[in-house]
Amino acid sequence: MNIELTRFRVLPGKSAAVDEWMDLLNDNLPAVLKTLDDEKMYVETxxxxxxxxxxxxxxxxxxxxxxxxxxxxxxxxxxxxxxxWKECIDPDFPPQDLQTRVSMIPDRIRSSMK
Structure with missing residues (x-):
């Protein structure tokens, strides 16, 4: 299991496009959720x-x-x-991975993620 929190910089002037992108994901959540199974993605926020x-x-x-x-x-x-992603995320800013210090997932939840 891989737990990540990564920061990406948005290109200047792309705030409206980011809002549109997030609206697309929220408005199509059932379709988005279907993709997560293929990715073996348990949580994505x-x-x-x-x-x-x-x-x-x-x-x-x-x-x-x-x-x-x-x-x-x-x-x-x-x-x-x-x-x-290609329109909005700054390719010149390296993704910033934050360090996991503690992961608190109860065994009953963790076991269902296998």
Whole structure:
């Protein structure tokens, strides 16, 4: 099981496109959830933050081993997701992985993630 929290910088002027992207995901949640099985993604949450006038998106995920990469997905919602990614995420800003210090997942939940 892999637990991650990663920060990505949004390109300047792309806040409206990010809002559209998040609306697309929220408005199509049943289709989004179908993609998670292929990815062996147990939890995926996106957070946003603005620091010193710069927008960031944070991805928190708990993922099993051997899942399909989103880039290899045949789901239309994933294709739209990748389109927004290319439009909105700054490729010159290396993703910032935050360090996991403690993971508190009860055994009854953890065992269902296998």
């Amino acid at each position: 996106i957070f946003s933050e603005t620091l010193d006038g710069i927008d960031y998106l944070y991805w928190y995920s708990i993922q099993g081993e051997g899942g399909t990469e989103v880039q290899d997905s045949n789901h239309e919602i994933d294709k739209a997701h990748l389109k927004f």
